[in-house]
Amino acid sequence: MEQAVQIVIGGLLQGSVFALVALGFSLVFRVTGAINLMQGAFCILGALSMYSLGQVFHWPTGLAAAGAAAAVVAVGLIIGAAFFVPGLSRLPVSGMLIMTAGMLTLAEGLALLVWGSQPYALPPFSGEAPVRVLGIRLPTQGFWIAAVTAAVILGLWLLLTRTTAGKALRACAENPVAARLMGIDVPRATLASFVLAALIGGLGGIVVGPITSLQFDTGRFFTIYGFVAVAIGGLGSFVGAVVGGLLLGVVEQVAAGYVSSLFANSLAFGLLLVVLLWRPSGLFASGPQRRTDVRDENRVWPPIVRLRGRSAAVAGIAAVALLAALPLAVNSVPVMSSLVITFILFIGLLGLDLLMGYAGQVSLGQAGFMAIGGYASAILATNHDWSPLAATAAGIVVAVACAVVLSLFTMRLRGHYLALATLAFGLLVDSFTVGLTDLTGGPSGLVGIPSFRIGPYAFDTSERMYYLVLALIVVLVVVLHGGVRSGFGRALQAIRTDQTAAAALGINVARHKLIVLAISAALAALAGSLYAFYFHFLSPEMVGTPRSLEMLAMLVLGGEGTLVGPLLGVAILTLLPTVFQPLAAYKTFATGLLLVLAVRYLPGGIFGTAVDRLRRITGGRGTAPVARVPGTLS
Amino acid sequence: MTPAALEAIGLSKSFGGLVAVDDVSFTVAQGTLTALIGPNGAGKTTLFNLITNLYRPDAGDVRFLGASIAGLAPERIAGLGLTRTFQSARIFPGMTTLENALVGAHRHLRGGPLAQMAWLPSVRDEERRVTARAEALLELVGLAPFRRAPATTLPMGAQKLLEVVRALMARPRLLLLDEPAAGLNDSETAELSGLLSAVRANGITVVVVEHNMSLVMEVADEIVVLDAGAVLTRGVPADIQRDRRVIEAYIGQGAGAH
Ligand SMILES: Nc1ncnc2c1ncn2[C@@H]1O[C@H](COP(=O)(O)OP(=O)(O)OP(=O)(O)O)[C@@H](O)[C@H]1O
Numbered sequence: 001m002e003q004a005v006q007i008v009i010g011g012l013l014q015g016s017v018f019a020l021v022a023l024g025f026s027l028v029f030r031v032t033g034a035i036n037l038m039q040g041a042f043c044i045l046g047a048l049s050m051y052s053l054g055q056v057f058h059w060p061t062g063l064a065a066a067g068a069a070a071a072v073v074a075v076g077l078i079i080g081a082a083f084f085v086p087g088l089s090r091l092p093v094s095g096m097l098i099m100t101a102g103m104l105t106l107a108e109g110l111a112l113l114v115w116g117s118q119p120y121a122l123p124p125f126s127g128e129a130p131v132r133v134l135g136i137r138l139p140t141q142g143f144w145i146a147a148v149t150a151a152v153i154l155g156l157w158l159l160l161t162r163t164t165a166g167k168a169l170r171a172c173a174e175n176p177v178a179a180r181l182m183g184i185d186v187p188r189a190t191l192a193s194f195v196l197a198a199l200i201g202g203l204g205g206i207v208v209g210p211i212t213s214l215q216f217d218t219g220r221f222f223t224i225y226g227f228v229a230v231a232i233g234g235l236g237s238f239v240g241a242v243v244g245g246l247l248l249g250v251v252e253q254v255a256a257g258y259v260s261s262l263f264a265n266s267l268a269f270g271l272l273l274v275v276l277l278w279r280p281s282g283l284f285a286s287g288p289q290r291r292t293d294v295r296d297e298n299r300v301w302p303p304i305v306r307l308r309g310r311s312a313a314v315a316g317i318a319a320v321a322l323l324a325a326l327p328l329a330v331n332s333v334p335v336m337s338s339l340v341i342t343f344i345l346f347i348g349l350l351g352l353d354l355l356m357g358y359a360g361q362v363s364l365g366q367a368g369f370m371a372i373g374g375y376a377s378a379i380l381a382t383n384h385d386w387s388p389l390a391a392t393a394a395g396i397v398v399a400v401a402c403a404v405v406l407s408l409f410t411m412r413l414r415g416h417y418l419a420l421a422t423l424a425f426g427l428l429v430d431s432f433t434v435g436l437t438d439l440t441g442g443p444s445g446l447v448g449i450p451s452f453r454i455g456p457y458a459f460d461t462s463e464r465m466y467y468l469v470l471a472l473i474v475v476l477v478v479v480l481h482g483g484v485r486s487g488f489g490r491a492l493q494a495i496r497t498d499q500t501a502a503a504a505l506g507i508n509v510a511r512h513k514l515i516v517l518a519i520s521a522a523l524a525a526l527a528g529s530l531y532a533f534y535f536h537f538l539s540p541e542m543v544g545t546p547r548s549l550e551m552l553a554m555l556v557l558g559g560e561g562t563l564v565g566p567l568l569g570v571a572i573l574t575l576l577p578t579v580f581q582p583l584a585a586y587k588t589f590a591t592g593l594l595l596v597l598a599v600r601y602l603p604g605g606i607f608g609t610a611v612d613r614l615r616r617i618t619g620g621r622g623t624a625p626v627a628r629v630p631g632t633l634s
Numbered sequence: 635m636t637p638a639a640l641e642a643i644g645l646s647k648s649f650g651g652l653v654a655v656d657d658v659s660f661t662v663a664q665g666t667l668t669a670l671i672g673p674n675g676a677g678k679t680t681l682f683n684l685i686t687n688l689y690r691p692d693a694g695d696v697r698f699l700g701a702s703i704a705g706l707a708p709e710r711i712a713g714l715g716l717t718r719t720f721q722s723a724r725i726f727p728g729m730t731t732l733e734n735a736l737v738g739a740h741r742h743l744r745g746g747p748l749a750q751m752a753w754l755p756s757v758r759d760e761e762r763r764v765t766a767r768a769e770a771l772l773e774l775v776g777l778a779p780f781r782r783a784p785a786t787t788l789p790m791g792a793q794k795l796l797e798v799v800r801a802l803m804a805r806p807r808l809l810l811l812d813e814p815a816a817g818l819n820d821s822e823t824a825e826l827s828g829l830l831s832a833v834r835a836n837g838i839t840v841v842v843v844e845h846n847m848s849l850v851m852e853v854a855d856e857i858v859v860l861d862a863g864a865v866l867t868r869g870v871p872a873d874i875q876r877d878r879r880v881i882e883a884y885i886g887q888g889a890g891a892h
């Protein structure tokens with residue numbers, strides 16, 4: 001009994017921070033209609049700043065807390081003003097998701113630069129000794145957490161209902177157009193809500209720091225748990241955020257206390273998927289039915305760029321010839337190895353581009369399929385003596401099967417919900433690859449994986465692997481290039497921007513989404529398998545959520561919806577750190593920054609922009625004529 | 635006896651407290667062009683949304699060529715040959731004018747997605763046929779010169795025409811058009827009017843929501859007048875033109891009606 005009470009109290013405390021993250025989510029969502037994936041990172045920035053000020057600079061607790069909160073506000077102000085607010089007026093929902101995923105990566109990179117990758121522990125504010133109340137031991141930090149959470153909730157409520165500034169925020173939330181007409185500076189109110197949400201997250205991190213482990217990348221867990229809370233409670237509902245957060249905390253601690261922490265993770269993500277399936281609008285949300293006969297978004301969609309006919313063929317053949325000759329010019333082992341990795345990742349990106357660039361389905365968990373395929377084939381080939389070829393095929397089958405199951409949950413989801421469900425899926429796979437030690441070797445990875453071979457021929461050098469993967473890529477690009485130009489490809493592109501109109505023309509949206517997800521999962525699994533066979537080793541971080549986010553950056557940087565463009569993105573983020581070693585430490589930071597900048601300033605990515613420029617310079621064929629009103633019926 | 639192209643039977647829908655469509659019944663005979671008119675907010679668009687099951691009706695049934703289509707998924711309904719357009723032109727951004735038109739032919743493409751991706755010979759032939767048809771239709775409405783332009787660069791009127799072309803690419807048996815002439819200039823309206831007559835001459839049944847009265851009078855066989863969610867009256871254009879209640883419905887609505 002006593003243990004049960006302790007666990008529930010632990011859950012409520014843990015749940016408080018989820019509730020605070022969820023409040024931040026809801027606040028920003030209410031005002032802007034966007035989900036800020038960076039929300040959880042504010043907790044970590046707050047807690048780690050608190051650590052530095054309190055433990056390194058020995059500031060007294062109160063002052064350190066204030067300083068840490070100020071640091072979070074400063075970061076929120078900069079990121080909000082530089083990226084978030086300007087992005088809002090230009091980007092569609094999916095663009096904003098990618099933008100905030102970039103902001104999350106940026107924040108993680110920043111934390112990595114400042115604090116490194118080791119874990120930190122904050123001391124409790126009022127000493128380690130627990131207090132006994134009615135025979136139950138309560139950690140003193142619990143009182144701080146409860147008090148701060150209550151204060152934040154009360155403060156937010158007072159602010160929103162009792163002050164003019166709060167009323168302005170609410171006006172923006174309800175009707176931005178009317179708010180603007182009433183003289184409210186909407187961008188400023190938006191920024192204010194963003195910074196306020198950052199502060200709430202930061203405070204949460206500061207008080208909850210002493211009872212959680214802290215690392216530069218723990219933020220994404222706060223983000224996802226906060227989102228699970230929001231999804232349970234209902235997006236945009238403040239009461240729902242708090243109830244959802246506390247509930248999730250309790251469920252998680254009970255599961256971890258009585259079963260295992262692996263189970264707790266699975267349960268939390270499972271809970272998200274079930275809620276999304278069963279009640280997509282959450283338990284508390286109520287609001288007007290969305291008008292589905294009006295287009296989801298009126299913001300600009302970048303056109304899908306492509307070279308046409310002859311020029312595409314010529315450019316393609318030239319590029320392949322160049323790539324085939326490349327190993328002759330490269331005599332550095334790490335660069336050669338990096339080239340192979342570039343190609344392997346590109347296979348995964350071809351699938352991601354089909355999924356995101358053409359069909360418009362944002363996926364933040366693509367590396368999850370790499371992990372499933374990679375581990376499945378590596379385990380079969382290493383421990384069960386399957387031939388690598390058969391093992392790879394089996395890995396693909398397993399990944400496709402998982403994609404089918406996932407799509408049962410995500411079929412009806414759009415925008416935010418879809419993206420977060422895929423993020424939850426990726427994190428779930430992460431917790432399995434780390435947690436199922438017997439099968440996967442746990443955090444230290446799976447070793448002794450054989451080389452890839454076809455019959456007697458082993459691909460056991462970088463050169464051999466390079467040509468194998470290059471050949472695969474050529475085949476895949478040719479097939480997919482045909483695919484996106486076919487009726488199937490058109491249906492995907494129609495779904496990308498307007499599912500309702502697509503369905504009204506007889507396109508089975510769910511079926512197409514399932515097929516494209518399955519194709520992308522198959523390609524990711526292929527990439528994961530080749531990765532494992534090439535390295536003779538596979539560990540969770542090679543195919544974990546950071547990899548998913550990195551692939552997102554590669555895609556957007558190279559050019560969504562260009563098929564071959566992402567190769568540039570992969571090359572930049574894989575080759576550059578290899579060639580210039582000192583850059584490696586900045587990689588996460590740079591990935592985030594490039595992602596954010598590319599979403600904002602390079603709508604077609606590097607490739608799309610380059611093709612566009614080229615067309616403008618040559619001014620010739622394929623240039624889109626500017627339409628003029630046609631005269632008469634001819 | 636041939637079944638009616640469309641039968642709406644007691645359709646109702648309310649949003650919160652607002653009754654948008656209130657027990658609406660009407661029949662559209664095959665091969666006719668029916669205009670659905672009524673002041674702003676009368677529930678015309680909602681009626682289309684109920685017929686195509688974008689919204690689930692609170693009550694009522696819809697029969698298409700004699701068979702009930704109530705509760706069918708929108709893509710199934712489209713697959714049966716009932717195609718609609720939207721009040722705000724919903725062309726697909728990111729695709730060219732020609733590609734937009736080709737999407738309309740989706741329901742006629744044979745072979746599964748994988749066969750299409752692989753460009754099997756049958757797919758290739760099919761593609762050539764639908765492309766030729768799309769080009770011909772674009773030619774007909776004067777959009778041929780822009781077939782390779784991104785569709786979003788077309789002016790509003792051209793986008794609306796493109797949406798009608800896209801719907802025609804589906805070779806519909808029943809075509810529902812929601813205010814196709816809104817945003818069209820005079821010459822575009824003339825082209826639309828010609829297109830509608832051609833469509834009807836080809837035996838396609840059409841229901842068109844339209845505020846442009848001269849267009850309605852010119853092309854419609856029959857007019858159904860909707861007001862405040864209910865059918866006010868129905869009849870041939872000449873009678874409707876003289877019906878006082880129709881005029882009152884519009885005038886009572888104030889200057890809102892065009
Ligand atoms: N999804 C929805 N949620 C709430 N109210 C709705 C919704 N769809 C329509 N309505 C309301 O139902 C009523 C009928 O709307 P509808 O769009 O069908 O009118 P309409 O006859 O098409 O008008 P218009 O000529 O302006 O297009 C309006 O009052 C509208 O506000």
Ligand SMILES: [Mg+2]
Nearest residue numbers: 678679680721
């Ligand atoms: Mg309407």
